[in-house]
Amino acid sequence: MTGAMTFNEPPERVDLRAAVSAFARDYGSAYYRAKAREGAYLTELWREAGALGYLGVNLPEEYGGGGGGIGDLAAVLEEFSAAGCPTLMMVVSPAICGTVLSRFGTPGQRGRWLPGLAAGETIMAFAITEPDAGSNSHRITTTARRDGDGWVLNGRKTFISGVDVADAVLVVGRVRDEDTGGLSAALFVVPTDTPGFEKHRIEMDLVSPDHQYQLFFDDVRLPADALVGDPEAGLLQLFAGLNPERIMAASLAVGSARHALDRAVAYARERTVWRDTPIGAHQGLAHPLAQVKIELEQARLMTQHAAFRYDSGDDAGAGEAANMAKYAAAEACVRAIDQAVQTLGGNGLASEYGLGSAIASARLARIAPVSREMVLNYVAQQSLGLPKSY
Structure with a gap:
Protein backbone atom coordinates (compact mmCIF):
# COMPACT_ATOMS: atom_id res chain seq x y z
CA MET A 1 0.00 0.00 0.00
CA THR A 2 1.29 3.44 -0.90
CA GLY A 3 -1.14 5.33 1.28
CA ALA A 4 -4.21 4.98 3.45
CA MET A 5 -7.64 6.28 2.53
CA THR A 6 -9.17 8.45 5.23
CA PHE A 7 -12.66 9.82 5.67
CA ASN A 8 -11.65 12.15 8.49
CA GLU A 9 -11.79 15.89 7.90
CA PRO A 10 -8.55 17.80 8.48
CA PRO A 11 -8.09 19.14 12.03
CA GLU A 12 -8.48 22.73 10.83
CA ARG A 13 -11.95 21.99 9.49
CA VAL A 14 -12.94 20.10 12.63
CA ASP A 15 -11.97 23.19 14.65
CA LEU A 16 -13.83 25.41 12.19
CA ARG A 17 -16.98 23.33 12.60
CA ALA A 18 -16.81 23.53 16.37
CA ALA A 19 -16.38 27.31 16.35
CA VAL A 20 -19.16 27.85 13.80
CA SER A 21 -21.52 25.53 15.65
CA ALA A 22 -21.05 27.43 18.90
CA PHE A 23 -21.53 30.74 17.09
CA ALA A 24 -24.68 29.66 15.25
CA ARG A 25 -26.30 28.18 18.36
CA ASP A 26 -26.20 31.64 19.93
CA TYR A 27 -28.66 32.67 17.21
CA GLY A 28 -30.53 29.40 16.73
CA SER A 29 -33.83 28.46 15.16
CA ALA A 30 -35.90 30.90 17.25
CA TYR A 31 -33.93 33.82 15.80
CA TYR A 32 -34.24 32.43 12.27
CA ARG A 33 -38.00 31.88 12.53
CA ALA A 34 -38.61 35.30 14.06
CA LYS A 35 -36.77 36.99 11.21
CA ALA A 36 -38.65 34.89 8.66
CA ARG A 37 -42.04 35.83 10.12
CA GLU A 38 -41.08 39.51 10.16
CA GLY A 39 -40.04 39.30 6.52
CA ALA A 40 -36.62 40.55 7.63
CA TYR A 41 -33.18 39.32 6.71
CA LEU A 42 -30.62 37.61 8.99
CA THR A 43 -28.64 40.83 9.10
CA GLU A 44 -27.08 40.41 12.55
CA LEU A 45 -25.99 36.82 11.90
CA TRP A 46 -24.62 37.66 8.44
CA ARG A 47 -22.61 40.67 9.61
CA GLU A 48 -21.13 38.91 12.62
CA ALA A 49 -20.33 35.78 10.60
CA GLY A 50 -18.59 37.96 8.03
CA ALA A 51 -16.58 39.80 10.66
CA LEU A 52 -15.46 36.45 12.09
CA GLY A 53 -14.31 35.31 8.65
CA TYR A 54 -16.85 32.50 8.25
CA LEU A 55 -18.43 33.79 5.03
CA GLY A 56 -15.17 34.01 3.12
CA VAL A 57 -13.33 30.86 4.15
CA ASN A 58 -13.25 29.73 0.49
CA LEU A 59 -12.03 33.02 -0.97
CA PRO A 60 -8.38 33.98 -1.61
CA GLU A 61 -6.44 35.34 1.33
CA GLU A 62 -5.20 38.34 -0.64
CA TYR A 63 -8.82 39.54 -0.83
CA GLY A 64 -9.64 38.98 2.82
CA GLY A 65 -10.75 35.37 2.56
CA GLY A 66 -9.56 32.30 4.40
CA GLY A 67 -7.80 30.69 1.43
CA GLY A 68 -9.74 27.44 1.86
CA GLY A 69 -12.06 25.57 -0.46
CA ILE A 70 -15.72 24.82 -1.00
CA GLY A 71 -15.39 22.01 1.53
CA ASP A 72 -14.67 24.59 4.22
CA LEU A 73 -17.55 26.86 3.23
CA ALA A 74 -19.87 23.85 3.01
CA ALA A 75 -18.90 22.89 6.57
CA VAL A 76 -19.83 26.40 7.74
CA LEU A 77 -23.24 26.24 6.07
CA GLU A 78 -23.92 22.74 7.39
CA GLU A 79 -23.26 23.90 10.95
CA PHE A 80 -25.42 27.01 10.48
CA SER A 81 -28.25 24.80 9.23
CA ALA A 82 -27.79 22.23 11.99
CA ALA A 83 -28.20 25.08 14.49
CA GLY A 84 -31.49 26.06 12.83
CA CYS A 85 -30.19 28.86 10.61
CA PRO A 86 -30.14 27.56 7.01
CA THR A 87 -28.59 30.63 5.42
CA LEU A 88 -29.46 30.42 1.71
CA MET A 89 -27.39 33.39 0.57
CA MET A 90 -24.22 31.51 1.52
CA VAL A 91 -25.00 29.23 -1.42
CA VAL A 92 -25.21 32.25 -3.69
CA SER A 93 -22.90 35.06 -2.59
CA PRO A 94 -19.57 33.53 -1.48
CA ALA A 95 -20.03 30.12 -3.14
CA ILE A 96 -21.34 30.80 -6.66
CA CYS A 97 -20.42 34.44 -7.17
CA GLY A 98 -17.26 34.38 -5.10
CA THR A 99 -16.00 31.27 -6.86
CA VAL A 100 -16.69 32.61 -10.36
CA LEU A 101 -15.03 35.95 -9.62
CA SER A 102 -12.05 34.28 -7.94
CA ARG A 103 -11.44 31.98 -10.89
CA PHE A 104 -12.36 34.16 -13.85
CA GLY A 105 -12.59 37.79 -12.72
CA THR A 106 -10.05 40.41 -13.70
CA PRO A 107 -7.78 41.81 -10.96
CA GLY A 108 -10.02 44.86 -10.92
CA GLN A 109 -13.20 42.83 -10.50
CA ARG A 110 -11.66 40.70 -7.76
CA GLY A 111 -10.40 43.77 -5.93
CA ARG A 112 -13.77 45.49 -6.16
CA TRP A 113 -16.04 42.63 -5.09
CA LEU A 114 -14.20 39.87 -3.23
CA PRO A 115 -13.18 41.76 -0.06
CA GLY A 116 -16.79 42.76 0.54
CA LEU A 117 -18.08 39.25 -0.15
CA ALA A 118 -15.50 37.78 2.24
CA ALA A 119 -16.34 40.23 5.02
CA GLY A 120 -20.10 39.94 4.59
CA GLU A 121 -20.27 43.67 3.83
CA THR A 122 -21.34 42.98 0.23
CA ILE A 123 -23.93 40.48 -0.94
CA MET A 124 -24.23 39.30 -4.52
CA ALA A 125 -27.22 37.45 -5.98
CA PHE A 126 -27.09 35.07 -8.94
CA ALA A 127 -29.55 35.15 -11.84
CA ILE A 128 -29.83 32.31 -14.33
CA THR A 129 -33.44 31.01 -14.25
CA GLU A 130 -35.91 32.46 -16.75
CA PRO A 131 -39.69 32.05 -17.03
CA ASP A 132 -39.55 30.20 -20.36
CA ALA A 133 -36.24 28.40 -19.93
CA GLY A 134 -36.46 26.59 -16.59
CA SER A 135 -33.57 24.15 -16.32
CA ASN A 136 -32.64 24.54 -19.99
CA SER A 137 -29.80 27.07 -19.98
CA HIS A 138 -29.62 26.83 -23.78
CA ARG A 139 -32.99 28.64 -24.01
CA ILE A 140 -31.89 31.70 -22.07
CA THR A 141 -33.10 34.80 -23.87
CA THR A 142 -31.45 37.49 -21.75
CA THR A 143 -28.93 39.01 -24.14
CA ALA A 144 -26.20 41.60 -24.08
CA ARG A 145 -24.98 43.53 -27.10
CA ARG A 146 -21.90 45.65 -27.41
CA ASP A 147 -22.44 49.39 -27.32
CA GLY A 148 -19.23 51.33 -27.78
CA ASP A 149 -16.93 50.33 -24.95
CA GLY A 150 -19.77 48.85 -22.90
CA TRP A 151 -22.81 46.59 -23.05
CA VAL A 152 -26.58 46.87 -23.17
CA LEU A 153 -28.46 44.12 -21.34
CA ASN A 154 -32.09 43.13 -21.96
CA GLY A 155 -34.16 40.27 -20.60
CA ARG A 156 -35.83 38.88 -17.52
CA LYS A 157 -35.18 36.36 -14.77
CA THR A 158 -37.35 34.62 -12.20
CA PHE A 159 -36.98 32.97 -8.79
CA ILE A 160 -33.83 34.91 -7.98
CA SER A 161 -33.02 34.77 -4.26
CA GLY A 162 -32.03 37.64 -2.01
CA VAL A 163 -32.14 40.51 -4.47
CA ASP A 164 -33.57 42.78 -1.74
CA VAL A 165 -30.34 42.49 0.27
CA ALA A 166 -27.93 42.24 -2.67
CA ASP A 167 -25.61 44.99 -3.82
CA ALA A 168 -25.21 43.38 -7.23
CA VAL A 169 -26.41 40.43 -9.28
CA LEU A 170 -24.24 38.08 -11.31
CA VAL A 171 -26.41 37.67 -14.40
CA VAL A 172 -26.17 34.85 -16.92
CA GLY A 173 -26.92 36.16 -20.38
CA ARG A 174 -25.93 35.49 -23.96
CA VAL A 175 -23.78 37.50 -26.38
CA ARG A 176 -23.59 37.24 -30.12
CA ASP A 177 -20.30 36.26 -31.73
CA GLU A 178 -19.56 38.94 -34.32
CA ASP A 179 -17.83 36.45 -36.62
CA THR A 180 -20.17 33.45 -36.50
CA GLY A 181 -23.40 35.11 -35.42
CA GLY A 182 -23.90 32.42 -32.77
CA LEU A 183 -24.90 33.10 -29.18
CA SER A 184 -22.72 32.05 -26.26
CA ALA A 185 -23.22 32.22 -22.49
CA ALA A 186 -21.70 35.17 -20.66
CA LEU A 187 -21.75 36.48 -17.11
CA PHE A 188 -22.21 40.12 -16.10
CA VAL A 189 -22.02 41.87 -12.74
CA VAL A 190 -25.01 44.22 -12.50
CA PRO A 191 -25.24 46.54 -9.46
CA THR A 192 -28.82 46.63 -8.22
CA ASP A 193 -28.99 50.43 -8.46
CA THR A 194 -28.25 50.40 -12.21
CA PRO A 195 -30.85 52.34 -14.27
CA GLY A 196 -33.19 49.97 -16.12
CA PHE A 197 -32.85 47.23 -13.48
CA GLU A 198 -36.17 46.35 -11.82
CA LYS A 199 -37.12 43.71 -9.26
CA HIS A 200 -40.58 42.44 -8.34
CA ARG A 201 -41.05 40.19 -5.33
CA ILE A 202 -42.73 36.82 -5.88
CA GLU A 203 -45.15 35.99 -3.08
CA MET A 204 -44.39 32.54 -1.70
CA ASP A 205 -46.03 30.23 0.83
CA LEU A 206 -42.57 29.57 2.23
CA VAL A 207 -41.80 31.27 5.54
CA SER A 208 -38.23 32.34 4.90
CA PRO A 209 -35.97 35.37 5.37
CA ASP A 210 -34.72 34.78 1.81
CA HIS A 211 -37.18 36.26 -0.66
CA GLN A 212 -37.67 35.44 -4.33
CA TYR A 213 -37.79 37.95 -7.18
CA GLN A 214 -38.50 38.47 -10.82
CA LEU A 215 -35.91 40.67 -12.49
CA PHE A 216 -36.33 42.86 -15.55
CA PHE A 217 -33.48 44.37 -17.58
CA ASP A 218 -34.64 47.12 -19.91
CA ASP A 219 -31.71 48.54 -21.89
CA VAL A 220 -29.46 48.25 -18.85
CA ARG A 221 -26.18 49.94 -19.77
CA LEU A 222 -23.08 48.36 -18.31
CA PRO A 223 -19.41 49.28 -18.50
CA ALA A 224 -16.92 47.04 -20.28
CA ASP A 225 -15.67 45.60 -17.01
CA ALA A 226 -19.13 44.26 -16.12
CA LEU A 227 -18.32 41.21 -18.26
CA VAL A 228 -16.73 38.42 -16.22
CA GLY A 229 -14.15 36.31 -18.00
CA ASP A 230 -14.33 35.26 -21.62
CA PRO A 231 -17.64 34.67 -23.47
CA GLU A 232 -15.87 31.90 -25.40
CA ALA A 233 -15.61 29.99 -22.11
CA GLY A 234 -19.06 30.96 -20.84
Whole structure:
Protein backbone atom coordinates (compact mmCIF):
# COMPACT_ATOMS: atom_id res chain seq x y z
CA MET A 1 0.00 0.00 0.00
CA THR A 2 1.29 3.44 -0.90
CA GLY A 3 -1.14 5.33 1.28
CA ALA A 4 -4.21 4.98 3.45
CA MET A 5 -7.64 6.28 2.53
CA THR A 6 -9.17 8.45 5.23
CA PHE A 7 -12.66 9.82 5.67
CA ASN A 8 -11.65 12.15 8.49
CA GLU A 9 -11.79 15.89 7.90
CA PRO A 10 -8.55 17.80 8.48
CA PRO A 11 -8.09 19.14 12.03
CA GLU A 12 -8.48 22.73 10.83
CA ARG A 13 -11.95 21.99 9.49
CA VAL A 14 -12.94 20.10 12.63
CA ASP A 15 -11.97 23.19 14.65
CA LEU A 16 -13.83 25.41 12.19
CA ARG A 17 -16.98 23.33 12.60
CA ALA A 18 -16.81 23.53 16.37
CA ALA A 19 -16.38 27.31 16.35
CA VAL A 20 -19.16 27.85 13.80
CA SER A 21 -21.52 25.53 15.65
CA ALA A 22 -21.05 27.43 18.90
CA PHE A 23 -21.53 30.74 17.09
CA ALA A 24 -24.68 29.66 15.25
CA ARG A 25 -26.30 28.18 18.36
CA ASP A 26 -26.20 31.64 19.93
CA TYR A 27 -28.66 32.67 17.21
CA GLY A 28 -30.53 29.40 16.73
CA SER A 29 -33.83 28.46 15.16
CA ALA A 30 -35.90 30.90 17.25
CA TYR A 31 -33.93 33.82 15.80
CA TYR A 32 -34.24 32.43 12.27
CA ARG A 33 -38.00 31.88 12.53
CA ALA A 34 -38.61 35.30 14.06
CA LYS A 35 -36.77 36.99 11.21
CA ALA A 36 -38.65 34.89 8.66
CA ARG A 37 -42.04 35.83 10.12
CA GLU A 38 -41.08 39.51 10.16
CA GLY A 39 -40.04 39.30 6.52
CA ALA A 40 -36.62 40.55 7.63
CA TYR A 41 -33.18 39.32 6.71
CA LEU A 42 -30.62 37.61 8.99
CA THR A 43 -28.64 40.83 9.10
CA GLU A 44 -27.08 40.41 12.55
CA LEU A 45 -25.99 36.82 11.90
CA TRP A 46 -24.62 37.66 8.44
CA ARG A 47 -22.61 40.67 9.61
CA GLU A 48 -21.13 38.91 12.62
CA ALA A 49 -20.33 35.78 10.60
CA GLY A 50 -18.59 37.96 8.03
CA ALA A 51 -16.58 39.80 10.66
CA LEU A 52 -15.46 36.45 12.09
CA GLY A 53 -14.31 35.31 8.65
CA TYR A 54 -16.85 32.50 8.25
CA LEU A 55 -18.43 33.79 5.03
CA GLY A 56 -15.17 34.01 3.12
CA VAL A 57 -13.33 30.86 4.15
CA ASN A 58 -13.25 29.73 0.49
CA LEU A 59 -12.03 33.02 -0.97
CA PRO A 60 -8.38 33.98 -1.61
CA GLU A 61 -6.44 35.34 1.33
CA GLU A 62 -5.20 38.34 -0.64
CA TYR A 63 -8.82 39.54 -0.83
CA GLY A 64 -9.64 38.98 2.82
CA GLY A 65 -10.75 35.37 2.56
CA GLY A 66 -9.56 32.30 4.40
CA GLY A 67 -7.80 30.69 1.43
CA GLY A 68 -9.74 27.44 1.86
CA GLY A 69 -12.06 25.57 -0.46
CA ILE A 70 -15.72 24.82 -1.00
CA GLY A 71 -15.39 22.01 1.53
CA ASP A 72 -14.67 24.59 4.22
CA LEU A 73 -17.55 26.86 3.23
CA ALA A 74 -19.87 23.85 3.01
CA ALA A 75 -18.90 22.89 6.57
CA VAL A 76 -19.83 26.40 7.74
CA LEU A 77 -23.24 26.24 6.07
CA GLU A 78 -23.92 22.74 7.39
CA GLU A 79 -23.26 23.90 10.95
CA PHE A 80 -25.42 27.01 10.48
CA SER A 81 -28.25 24.80 9.23
CA ALA A 82 -27.79 22.23 11.99
CA ALA A 83 -28.20 25.08 14.49
CA GLY A 84 -31.49 26.06 12.83
CA CYS A 85 -30.19 28.86 10.61
CA PRO A 86 -30.14 27.56 7.01
CA THR A 87 -28.59 30.63 5.42
CA LEU A 88 -29.46 30.42 1.71
CA MET A 89 -27.39 33.39 0.57
CA MET A 90 -24.22 31.51 1.52
CA VAL A 91 -25.00 29.23 -1.42
CA VAL A 92 -25.21 32.25 -3.69
CA SER A 93 -22.90 35.06 -2.59
CA PRO A 94 -19.57 33.53 -1.48
CA ALA A 95 -20.03 30.12 -3.14
CA ILE A 96 -21.34 30.80 -6.66
CA CYS A 97 -20.42 34.44 -7.17
CA GLY A 98 -17.26 34.38 -5.10
CA THR A 99 -16.00 31.27 -6.86
CA VAL A 100 -16.69 32.61 -10.36
CA LEU A 101 -15.03 35.95 -9.62
CA SER A 102 -12.05 34.28 -7.94
CA ARG A 103 -11.44 31.98 -10.89
CA PHE A 104 -12.36 34.16 -13.85
CA GLY A 105 -12.59 37.79 -12.72
CA THR A 106 -10.05 40.41 -13.70
CA PRO A 107 -7.78 41.81 -10.96
CA GLY A 108 -10.02 44.86 -10.92
CA GLN A 109 -13.20 42.83 -10.50
CA ARG A 110 -11.66 40.70 -7.76
CA GLY A 111 -10.40 43.77 -5.93
CA ARG A 112 -13.77 45.49 -6.16
CA TRP A 113 -16.04 42.63 -5.09
CA LEU A 114 -14.20 39.87 -3.23
CA PRO A 115 -13.18 41.76 -0.06
CA GLY A 116 -16.79 42.76 0.54
CA LEU A 117 -18.08 39.25 -0.15
CA ALA A 118 -15.50 37.78 2.24
CA ALA A 119 -16.34 40.23 5.02
CA GLY A 120 -20.10 39.94 4.59
CA GLU A 121 -20.27 43.67 3.83
CA THR A 122 -21.34 42.98 0.23
CA ILE A 123 -23.93 40.48 -0.94
CA MET A 124 -24.23 39.30 -4.52
CA ALA A 125 -27.22 37.45 -5.98
CA PHE A 126 -27.09 35.07 -8.94
CA ALA A 127 -29.55 35.15 -11.84
CA ILE A 128 -29.83 32.31 -14.33
CA THR A 129 -33.44 31.01 -14.25
CA GLU A 130 -35.91 32.46 -16.75
CA PRO A 131 -39.69 32.05 -17.03
CA ASP A 132 -39.55 30.20 -20.36
CA ALA A 133 -36.24 28.40 -19.93
CA GLY A 134 -36.46 26.59 -16.59
CA SER A 135 -33.57 24.15 -16.32
CA ASN A 136 -32.64 24.54 -19.99
CA SER A 137 -29.80 27.07 -19.98
CA HIS A 138 -29.62 26.83 -23.78
CA ARG A 139 -32.99 28.64 -24.01
CA ILE A 140 -31.89 31.70 -22.07
CA THR A 141 -33.10 34.80 -23.87
CA THR A 142 -31.45 37.49 -21.75
CA THR A 143 -28.93 39.01 -24.14
CA ALA A 144 -26.20 41.60 -24.08
CA ARG A 145 -24.98 43.53 -27.10
CA ARG A 146 -21.90 45.65 -27.41
CA ASP A 147 -22.44 49.39 -27.32
CA GLY A 148 -19.23 51.33 -27.78
CA ASP A 149 -16.93 50.33 -24.95
CA GLY A 150 -19.77 48.85 -22.90
CA TRP A 151 -22.81 46.59 -23.05
CA VAL A 152 -26.58 46.87 -23.17
CA LEU A 153 -28.46 44.12 -21.34
CA ASN A 154 -32.09 43.13 -21.96
CA GLY A 155 -34.16 40.27 -20.60
CA ARG A 156 -35.83 38.88 -17.52
CA LYS A 157 -35.18 36.36 -14.77
CA THR A 158 -37.35 34.62 -12.20
CA PHE A 159 -36.98 32.97 -8.79
CA ILE A 160 -33.83 34.91 -7.98
CA SER A 161 -33.02 34.77 -4.26
CA GLY A 162 -32.03 37.64 -2.01
CA VAL A 163 -32.14 40.51 -4.47
CA ASP A 164 -33.57 42.78 -1.74
CA VAL A 165 -30.34 42.49 0.27
CA ALA A 166 -27.93 42.24 -2.67
CA ASP A 167 -25.61 44.99 -3.82
CA ALA A 168 -25.21 43.38 -7.23
CA VAL A 169 -26.41 40.43 -9.28
CA LEU A 170 -24.24 38.08 -11.31
CA VAL A 171 -26.41 37.67 -14.40
CA VAL A 172 -26.17 34.85 -16.92
CA GLY A 173 -26.92 36.16 -20.38
CA ARG A 174 -25.93 35.49 -23.96
CA VAL A 175 -23.78 37.50 -26.38
CA ARG A 176 -23.59 37.24 -30.12
CA ASP A 177 -20.30 36.26 -31.73
CA GLU A 178 -19.56 38.94 -34.32
CA ASP A 179 -17.83 36.45 -36.62
CA THR A 180 -20.17 33.45 -36.50
CA GLY A 181 -23.40 35.11 -35.42
CA GLY A 182 -23.90 32.42 -32.77
CA LEU A 183 -24.90 33.10 -29.18
CA SER A 184 -22.72 32.05 -26.26
CA ALA A 185 -23.22 32.22 -22.49
CA ALA A 186 -21.70 35.17 -20.66
CA LEU A 187 -21.75 36.48 -17.11
CA PHE A 188 -22.21 40.12 -16.10
CA VAL A 189 -22.02 41.87 -12.74
CA VAL A 190 -25.01 44.22 -12.50
CA PRO A 191 -25.24 46.54 -9.46
CA THR A 192 -28.82 46.63 -8.22
CA ASP A 193 -28.99 50.43 -8.46
CA THR A 194 -28.25 50.40 -12.21
CA PRO A 195 -30.85 52.34 -14.27
CA GLY A 196 -33.19 49.97 -16.12
CA PHE A 197 -32.85 47.23 -13.48
CA GLU A 198 -36.17 46.35 -11.82
CA LYS A 199 -37.12 43.71 -9.26
CA HIS A 200 -40.58 42.44 -8.34
CA ARG A 201 -41.05 40.19 -5.33
CA ILE A 202 -42.73 36.82 -5.88
CA GLU A 203 -45.15 35.99 -3.08
CA MET A 204 -44.39 32.54 -1.70
CA ASP A 205 -46.03 30.23 0.83
CA LEU A 206 -42.57 29.57 2.23
CA VAL A 207 -41.80 31.27 5.54
CA SER A 208 -38.23 32.34 4.90
CA PRO A 209 -35.97 35.37 5.37
CA ASP A 210 -34.72 34.78 1.81
CA HIS A 211 -37.18 36.26 -0.66
CA GLN A 212 -37.67 35.44 -4.33
CA TYR A 213 -37.79 37.95 -7.18
CA GLN A 214 -38.50 38.47 -10.82
CA LEU A 215 -35.91 40.67 -12.49
CA PHE A 216 -36.33 42.86 -15.55
CA PHE A 217 -33.48 44.37 -17.58
CA ASP A 218 -34.64 47.12 -19.91
CA ASP A 219 -31.71 48.54 -21.89
CA VAL A 220 -29.46 48.25 -18.85
CA ARG A 221 -26.18 49.94 -19.77
CA LEU A 222 -23.08 48.36 -18.31
CA PRO A 223 -19.41 49.28 -18.50
CA ALA A 224 -16.92 47.04 -20.28
CA ASP A 225 -15.67 45.60 -17.01
CA ALA A 226 -19.13 44.26 -16.12
CA LEU A 227 -18.32 41.21 -18.26
CA VAL A 228 -16.73 38.42 -16.22
CA GLY A 229 -14.15 36.31 -18.00
CA ASP A 230 -14.33 35.26 -21.62
CA PRO A 231 -17.64 34.67 -23.47
CA GLU A 232 -15.87 31.90 -25.40
CA ALA A 233 -15.61 29.99 -22.11
CA GLY A 234 -19.06 30.96 -20.84
CA LEU A 235 -20.33 27.46 -20.07
CA LEU A 236 -17.07 26.46 -18.37
CA GLN A 237 -17.29 29.54 -16.16
CA LEU A 238 -20.97 28.90 -15.48
CA PHE A 239 -20.43 25.34 -14.29
CA ALA A 240 -17.50 26.47 -12.17
CA GLY A 241 -20.18 28.18 -10.11
CA LEU A 242 -22.96 25.61 -10.44
CA ASN A 243 -20.98 22.70 -8.99
CA PRO A 244 -20.31 24.66 -5.76
CA GLU A 245 -23.99 25.63 -5.78
CA ARG A 246 -25.03 21.96 -5.70
CA ILE A 247 -22.46 21.12 -3.01
CA MET A 248 -23.62 24.01 -0.86
CA ALA A 249 -27.30 23.15 -1.37
CA ALA A 250 -26.49 19.62 -0.25
CA SER A 251 -24.74 20.97 2.85
CA LEU A 252 -27.73 23.14 3.71
CA ALA A 253 -30.03 20.12 3.36
CA VAL A 254 -27.73 17.89 5.43
CA GLY A 255 -27.56 20.48 8.19
CA SER A 256 -31.33 20.93 8.16
CA ALA A 257 -31.77 17.17 8.40
CA ARG A 258 -29.39 17.09 11.37
CA HIS A 259 -31.40 19.84 13.06
CA ALA A 260 -34.69 17.98 12.58
CA LEU A 261 -33.25 14.66 13.71
CA ASP A 262 -31.77 16.23 16.84
CA ARG A 263 -35.16 17.73 17.70
CA ALA A 264 -36.94 14.40 17.16
CA VAL A 265 -34.43 12.34 19.13
CA ALA A 266 -34.47 14.75 22.09
CA TYR A 267 -38.27 14.62 22.16
CA ALA A 268 -38.39 10.82 21.80
CA ARG A 269 -36.00 10.38 24.72
CA GLU A 270 -38.16 12.42 27.09
CA ARG A 271 -41.75 11.99 25.97
CA THR A 272 -43.67 9.29 27.84
CA VAL A 273 -47.19 8.13 27.03
CA TRP A 274 -47.39 4.45 27.98
CA ARG A 275 -46.28 3.87 31.58
CA ASP A 276 -42.81 5.35 32.16
CA THR A 277 -41.21 4.25 28.89
CA PRO A 278 -40.05 7.05 26.55
CA ILE A 279 -41.62 6.79 23.11
CA GLY A 280 -38.14 6.49 21.62
CA ALA A 281 -37.93 2.97 23.03
CA HIS A 282 -40.65 1.80 20.64
CA GLN A 283 -39.41 0.42 17.33
CA GLY A 284 -42.21 2.18 15.46
CA LEU A 285 -40.34 5.43 16.15
CA ALA A 286 -36.82 4.20 16.85
CA HIS A 287 -36.37 2.40 13.53
CA PRO A 288 -37.50 5.29 11.30
CA LEU A 289 -35.20 7.66 13.19
CA ALA A 290 -32.34 5.19 12.81
CA GLN A 291 -33.04 5.02 9.06
CA VAL A 292 -32.92 8.82 8.88
CA LYS A 293 -29.55 8.76 10.63
CA ILE A 294 -28.16 6.25 8.14
CA GLU A 295 -29.43 8.16 5.09
CA LEU A 296 -28.20 11.44 6.56
CA GLU A 297 -24.67 10.11 7.07
CA GLN A 298 -24.61 8.70 3.53
CA ALA A 299 -25.62 12.10 2.13
CA ARG A 300 -23.08 13.85 4.31
CA LEU A 301 -20.25 11.62 3.09
CA MET A 302 -21.29 12.15 -0.54
CA THR A 303 -21.32 15.89 0.00
CA GLN A 304 -17.85 15.89 1.52
CA HIS A 305 -16.65 13.69 -1.34
CA ALA A 306 -18.05 16.12 -3.90
CA ALA A 307 -16.37 19.06 -2.17
CA PHE A 308 -13.07 17.18 -2.05
CA ARG A 309 -13.20 16.47 -5.79
CA TYR A 310 -14.04 20.07 -6.59
CA ASP A 311 -11.32 21.47 -4.36
CA SER A 312 -8.86 19.01 -5.93
CA GLY A 313 -9.48 20.57 -9.34
CA ASP A 314 -11.42 17.60 -10.72
CA ASP A 315 -14.23 19.59 -12.36
CA ALA A 316 -15.59 16.61 -14.33
CA GLY A 317 -15.67 14.28 -11.34
CA ALA A 318 -17.04 17.05 -9.14
CA GLY A 319 -20.00 17.51 -11.48
CA GLU A 320 -21.13 13.92 -11.05
CA ALA A 321 -20.48 13.89 -7.31
CA ALA A 322 -22.12 17.28 -6.71
CA ASN A 323 -25.32 16.21 -8.45
CA MET A 324 -25.42 12.94 -6.53
CA ALA A 325 -24.78 14.75 -3.25
CA LYS A 326 -27.54 17.24 -3.90
CA TYR A 327 -29.98 14.43 -4.72
CA ALA A 328 -29.07 12.34 -1.67
CA ALA A 329 -29.13 15.30 0.71
CA ALA A 330 -32.51 16.53 -0.50
CA GLU A 331 -34.06 13.10 -0.04
CA ALA A 332 -32.51 12.74 3.42
CA CYS A 333 -33.73 16.20 4.42
CA VAL A 334 -37.32 15.57 3.32
CA ARG A 335 -37.39 12.25 5.14
CA ALA A 336 -35.78 13.66 8.29
CA ILE A 337 -38.21 16.53 8.68
CA ASP A 338 -41.23 14.39 7.87
CA GLN A 339 -40.17 11.80 10.46
CA ALA A 340 -39.40 14.51 13.01
CA VAL A 341 -42.91 15.90 12.63
CA GLN A 342 -44.35 12.40 12.91
CA THR A 343 -42.33 11.74 16.07
CA LEU A 344 -43.59 14.89 17.77
CA GLY A 345 -47.18 14.29 16.66
CA GLY A 346 -49.27 17.45 17.02
CA ASN A 347 -46.30 19.24 18.52
CA GLY A 348 -44.51 18.71 15.23
CA LEU A 349 -46.71 21.44 13.76
CA ALA A 350 -46.58 23.75 16.78
CA SER A 351 -44.61 26.95 16.31
CA GLU A 352 -42.69 26.25 19.51
CA TYR A 353 -40.75 23.45 17.81
CA GLY A 354 -40.22 25.09 14.44
CA LEU A 355 -40.63 21.95 12.35
CA GLY A 356 -43.89 22.72 10.57
CA SER A 357 -42.45 25.63 8.60
CA ALA A 358 -39.50 23.44 7.63
CA ILE A 359 -41.72 21.02 5.69
CA ALA A 360 -42.09 23.33 2.69
CA SER A 361 -38.43 24.35 2.82
CA ALA A 362 -37.38 20.70 2.80
CA ARG A 363 -39.64 20.02 -0.16
CA LEU A 364 -37.94 22.85 -2.02
CA ALA A 365 -34.66 20.96 -1.70
CA ARG A 366 -35.99 18.47 -4.24
CA ILE A 367 -36.61 21.27 -6.74
CA ALA A 368 -33.83 23.82 -6.36
CA PRO A 369 -31.19 24.60 -7.44
CA VAL A 370 -31.72 21.66 -9.79
CA SER A 371 -34.67 19.29 -9.74
CA ARG A 372 -34.31 15.65 -8.77
CA GLU A 373 -35.49 14.69 -12.27
CA MET A 374 -32.69 16.66 -13.92
CA VAL A 375 -30.17 15.05 -11.55
CA LEU A 376 -31.48 11.64 -12.55
CA ASN A 377 -31.19 12.62 -16.21
CA TYR A 378 -27.58 13.68 -15.61
CA VAL A 379 -26.65 10.45 -13.85
CA ALA A 380 -28.44 8.30 -16.43
CA GLN A 381 -26.62 9.96 -19.32
CA GLN A 382 -23.24 10.94 -17.87
CA SER A 383 -22.66 8.14 -15.36
CA LEU A 384 -24.48 5.25 -16.99
CA GLY A 385 -24.06 6.22 -20.64
CA LEU A 386 -27.76 5.88 -21.44
CA PRO A 387 -29.27 7.73 -24.41
CA LYS A 388 -30.40 11.30 -23.86
CA SER A 389 -34.15 11.53 -23.27
CA TYR A 390 -34.79 15.17 -24.08
